Amino acid sequence: MNVYMEEMNPQKITLRDGFWCNRNQLLSEVIIPYQWDTLNNRTEGVPLSHAVDNFRIAAKEMDGTPGGTIFQDSDVAKWIEAAAYSLMHHPNSELESSIDELVRLIGESQHSNGYVNTFYTAKGIEQRWTDLEMGHELYCAGHLIEASVAYYQATGKRKLMDIMVLYANLIAEEFGPEEGKLHSYDGHPEIELALYRLAEATEDSRYMDLADYFMNIRGSIKRDATGASDKEERKPRSRWLTPDYFLEQKPIREMTEVTGHSVRAMYLYAGVADQYRRTGDQTLWDTLLSLWDSLEQRSVYITGGIGSQSHGERFTIDYDLPPDRGYTETCASIGLIFWAWRMSLIDPDNRYADMIEKQMYNGALSGISLDGKAYFYVNPLEIKPKVAAFRQDMEHVLTHRAGWFDCACCPTNIARLFGSIGKYIYSSTDTSIYIHQFISSETEIVLGDELVSLRQETKYPWHEEILISCTMEHQKHFGLMLRKPRWCDAWTLEINGMPCTSYCLEKGYIHIDRMWNDGDTVQLKLEMTVKLIQADSRAQDYCGKVALMRGPLVYCLEEFDNGPQLQELIINSESNFELEEEILQSIPSIHILLDGYRETVRTDSLYEHMKKNERIKVRLKAIPYYQWGNRAKDQEMRVWNRFI
Template identity: 85%
Template sequence: MNYHAKEMNPQKIGLLEGFWGNRNQLLSEVIIPYQWNTLNNRTEGVPLSHAVENFQIAAKEMEGKPEGTIFQDSDVAKWIEAAAYSLMHHPNSDLEKNIDELVRLIGKSQHSNGYVNTFFTAKGIEQRWSDLEMGHEMYCAGHLIEASVAYYQATGKRQLMDIMVLYANLIAEEFGPEEQKLHSYDGHPEIELALYRLSEATGNTRYMDLADYFMNIRGSIKKDPTGVTDKEGMVQKSRWLKSDYFLDDKPIREMTEVSGHAVRAMYLYAGVADQYRRTGDQKLWKALTNLWDNLEQKRIYITGGIGSQSLGERFTIDYDLPPDRGYTETCASIGVVFWAWRMSLIDPDSRYADMVEKEIYNGALSGISLDGKAYFYVNPLEVNPRVAAFRQDMEHVLTHRVGWYDCACCPTNIARLMGSIGKYIYSSTDTSVCIHQYISSETEIYLEGEPISLHQETKYPWNEEIQISLKMEHQKRFGLMLRKPVWCDEWTLEINGIACNSYRLEKGFIHVDRIWTDGDTVQLKLEMAVKLFQADSRAQDYCGKAVLMRGPLVYCMEEFDNGPQLQELLIDPESNFELEEEIVQSIPSVHILLDGYRQTIRTNSLYGPMKKTERTKVRLKAIPYFQWGNRAKDQEMRVWIRTI
């Protein structure tokens, strides 16, 4: 494959007024300060984090022992990364001082050999690498490395990156193919992504080589087949927590089905994509495409949620996608973005950017409230609070977002995704510019040494119109690739106000190859009709049901608008859909009004002979899935609704 796209530094992409520009303003003004206070145990009414406190203890500036999860350091790391992205476009000296203080603590907690980890510092670093399955040491290291690179990009400050280079050097000295080294890898993939990123930032291929080693040895070490041993991170033995849970039941080149712990899987497959971009190993590409096809066609929810079982937070089998008991962790949807984006850079096929879009507007975005101060760990597609409160197999399903978690991986992860959203908009090759996402933004791309400025304006995802303006010093021929979303059947394209028919549609992208001139404008209009989607009947929970979608947004129905007992509702597919613009917590939204019915069945006892039941015609209201639970707590909600 000869396509080699270059991704953009998020610092080079400015977000303008609009859906994501406004959310990044919220990130800067609300989310990052809220999370900082929470990481410092200063937010009332939520579980204590202890994350910053743990580094104070490790730095010997506070007495005590680390508290929280074994991977609590990663919360600090992801917050630093999110804050670094915010600083790129919203300079804030106080925020920078807070980060610098964290960097000082991390540096002071570092051991002379380079090791950084608050949990094993307290336990005794001679026990490092003693629990690679569940100890999360290199997982935490990976997140700290990624944070260090982002902070260096944002500020030019190298201190944190220098700290993490020392740590990466230690890992490289202690792990590898050489006989005297440890031949193993972390049970939770993440270090691989970080090492590829560190290698690019430093120009040192040693880190890429180490990442390749971790990828290549995975699945080749024989382990106890009876299940994991009782370690710090997990004590429960189960058939669901064997080697496939860790994604090490087989070498990566032999993988054909997405499996195991959903977040681990996404981080691993993203790492495989990084490795393929580095090596061009066609066996890796074959594995990647097999895995992608399995995910896209058989093991993902319509919202982009993944992981259909709570025990093990994992995949199960094809078409097993229960709407009310699925796990669908926010971090897993974020992981899909990481993997899909890397696939986009390898293969110019719109299905990968379509997947990024699905996640950022649905599966991931539902994980944070509109005000930025409450979060979902689990994102179900169906909620009945009265049932969820009494079922053991639904104890993971919260019926409203909360301010924090004992295991708070998701809040800081959604923050860093929001902060880096700009990097998923554009890419380029030597002869083309590709627009993957329609987000109001501006950037400058160099083609053969010449700068080309792009200015994109849109009210997407509420509105179907996109305008792109070009600025350049000289006329230049290049290809402009515009994604045609999979949900869009009709579109119009104009250049400088004149209809353009000289394009080709290839792998979901509209290719316009021409000589461009300073001041040229491109107007793309994507038909954004309301549609009903159905599922393959092998997905047994969805037979006879449909989902409302408009553009990239999945819609749902809430008790707040439609009353309780949502299972009684039926959609009329012939309904005339009406759009209603509303403001929800100061944020513009488009809701859908439609005709439907309520079919209420009451029998003299629990069961009775079947008889014809009258339907009452009702006017139904659907809202974007990511917005559910923001107007009232503990409401019934459904994505899939029966049809008449």
């Protein structure tokens, strides 16, 4: 049933003019320098990071005690990974020197046994592994390992990877099923993803075995009512921080519904997919399918956001998706991309690539401003600034993007997503090439004994046309698989300028199987109509409301265009939708103009007997959700609106 897919190194994919090329240019020119300054406490008006100074302190090159969160090392790691991806296509000797100096500091901070962690270096490494639920040691180790592999791929420099190999060896010595070792795992999954990646980079299967161990033991250790295990001592937990929060309520193979901390969950499920690809264990695949259905059918926002409660940053119950109080953390959306991508590599079904697309253009993308210098940790679908600023149960909701956070996991995470976006475009088998995302790009793929070069040209997601050109030395028979997004109801397909009907649909992919020649072209046109989307009525917050979508983009109404009190607006479902092309902060955009009404009810007292209220016709303007909050601060915004 499942197909082994080759994942492509981002270094093998070149982005061309277009949506994501522009953002990768922004990554190189603005985001990475801004984040480097911030990690070094050089950005004014934002919380101090301490992240780089912590390594200076651990290396005994600076006095003081570590600052920031217990997992501050991970910010440095994710920045290195993002910078490594940037170097693959934007060589920068100054940036590379900065990374090399940082690698030197990490090496100087490493203990003789291989241990690397600035917080526990200060606390005393004899305290290591004493708080595996919340200490994030293996989580930080995982991010450093992933950074080391990316930097090695980008530059061929092994120093950081050698440092992390020593650390991974220490972890393998101290954790495992053998007597005398620690029989436990980290409260925040991440080390598993990193170990699978390190095993591939080093061709050392020991790291895969260790990752498998961490996966298999999860949920088999019974913690007491306080959450304590072995030498861990925990304070009593609230009802929302029970074992399911840590994804340890049961062994992985018995899980059927998404639960717990949303980022932890996504990283764990991505790890389960990695383990399945390694082992082929059918029970793992059955688990993955159950978990995916649980998320996709009952627990995800229309934008792709996940995690509907701030306390515990977690999932709650099915269909509980409040638009104004939801957590919808940027990191959770990015984690869902990691999981969905691995599912695509196992089973090429468009529902996985569709989810990646949903995050790329909505749930994750809203987490960063158009200028690359401000961020959302939480991505609400509805905002009323005065309410959010006052209510305790909405204190997690910012009404405008911030330059940084005390807990700054999201900014560096979205940076590494931008840098690695190319890896999600293509994959291949021995006989087929899959195009999962429509992004202007070029790549080369080896099929058997033939090198096939592909070039995509498109103005997606704004425009409907995608032109694909093939270059090869000899004729080659293979299947070209083009994703047909589920939002698309009609499309046309041409090969070399002539209509093509010789294709079939396989799990949402348009399968063209033929003998290909040098210079062949494929033109795919995906009809992008404006759609009104309704939700299952069990999602109580959306009854009697609709959301706007065009292509992969979710749209919203913002106060900047439509005035305040957006709750008074009503969409005319029979509206004549018009598209308005604009340039927003040097970035092309398409806005939607539509008919609607404003129904204003003003009463002498707060409540009055119902009467027929006057509705005034208005022309509404909707913008892509990810763009909200870029033109003015503290603006009202709504994705879901009443309609008639």
